[in-house]
Amino acid sequence: MTEIQSPTAKPPLRAHSPAVSAARARRWGAFFYAEQVLRVMRGYGLSVLMYSVGQPVAYLFAMGVGLATLVNANGGSAFGGVGYLTFIAPALVVSAAIMTAAGEFSFPIMDGFKWRRVFYGPHASPLTPQQIAAGHVMATTFRFFLQSAIYFAIVALFGASPSGWGWISIFVATLAGLSFGLPLMAYAASVTKDAGQFALVQRFIVMPLFLFSGTFFPLESLPVGVQWIGWISPVWHGTQLGRDLSYGLQENPLLTIAHIVFLTATALVGWMLVRRQFIRRMGQ
Template sequence: MSAIPVSADAAAELARRAAARPRRFGAYFVFEHRLTLARRLWSSNIVPALGLPLLYLFAMGLGLGALIGGGAGAHDLGGVSYLVFVAPALLTAAAFQTASEEFIFPIRLGFKWNPTFFGMNAAPLSPGQIIDGNVLYTSTRIVVNSLIYYVLMVAFGAAPSGWGILSVLAALLTALSCGGPLCAYISSLDKDASQETLVLRFIVMPLTLFSGTYFPLALMPIYLQWIGWVSPLWHGTQLARDATYGLGEPAWLIAVHVAYLVVTFVVGWRIARRLAGKKLNK
């Protein structure tokens, strides 16, 4: 049978209708794309999500904690065991590191190495929706991993407070606060010069070590403490400790932690959306 001829106006109307849903829910289509890719690599995602928390809690909490507990400097932990002190920090540090990877390599891949973002933008998806979809996927992964981590913390007796579940929110805020600026930076790159490795080696790793993760920030020399003050990881870790065992910080300082994390993410996210628009709409 021969095809029924369609006028140009009718064809344009059909195209507009077909594009209406992707234009409206574009971020969720990108999220679905990332989720589909993750399903193919589910084993490489689930093993770290289950194995690393157990490894770190045993090694840092029970192993090293057995040496620190009752020894010199134990009073600096605020009257709690080293396991209780370090567990919420390990939770936020895991979210911090996961966000660093998710907002560096998949974003770089989509723009440069395997430029799928250009294909998405050629479809009825805007650059902002592409960034939002990646943020949505990474947030989902962070929440799932953090919930698993928190359940293990409870099993180890490392979250004595009933408000400890809020540490998952603290981990998410930490991840987004780190991810927003990283996403903006990666979106600004045009040439390959191993920038991703340099960021992980000279920014992510030092922040992990000098953000009060494994020992109180106050024990560091004053000229190094500023690293923690500007680090999203320190602010998120303090929030997680407030939630899991009641660190005792005043309400205004808790508000400062939250505001810092939210503002850092929003600024980085908005810049990333703007840079993505410039790059994809050339």
């Protein structure tokens, strides 16, 4: 007896031919790898959320709400005529992105090349080293943007972003994360032996940038001997742009342009170094 198929039955799925799959990989390989990285992140999404947003929000309460009560009562004029919470909030949004960059562009890169060698599986397919690197950067950039958007929404709920342009600081924080993270990614791709380098990066680069980049007080109020840290810090450049957007920080327009140029240039140079290191480690 002939089997009668339902008119709503779906046709059987068929795999693409090897030629079609290879062509799709060569064209969209970076997006495919970005999807894979995001799926891995989703597996520990709660940890990502707590680290990316929970920890910075704790800083917001401790420094911007608790300490702000004392600062505003005893020296509020030192912060450009705004409350301490408004002053510190853009710095915390930027710092959160850069701290995330310090994690996502260091150990996972070492993991990809040395520990679990997860980069070499996709490279056995038509994906190129540049596509694998671009996919990791794209996925991490999405994480920067999402966490910065959530963090900024919390800041706005506290009334710490009075300007209508404050939302653009989400993009500034994302750019700052790439400005710091891409050169670090290039360095991580060059490391062939784990000797605690990334712990040193956290202690002697990330923390000084966080503490001495005008995060908690204006950079000019710090001793001259440590102000140079802010001048070369993506934290300071991103923070100053965020303050300009969030509450209209009075600053020389040329200095504002310098912030944008610095962040963009370091991100672009970092990306070029990343491409070169990935090709050097895996070949074309």
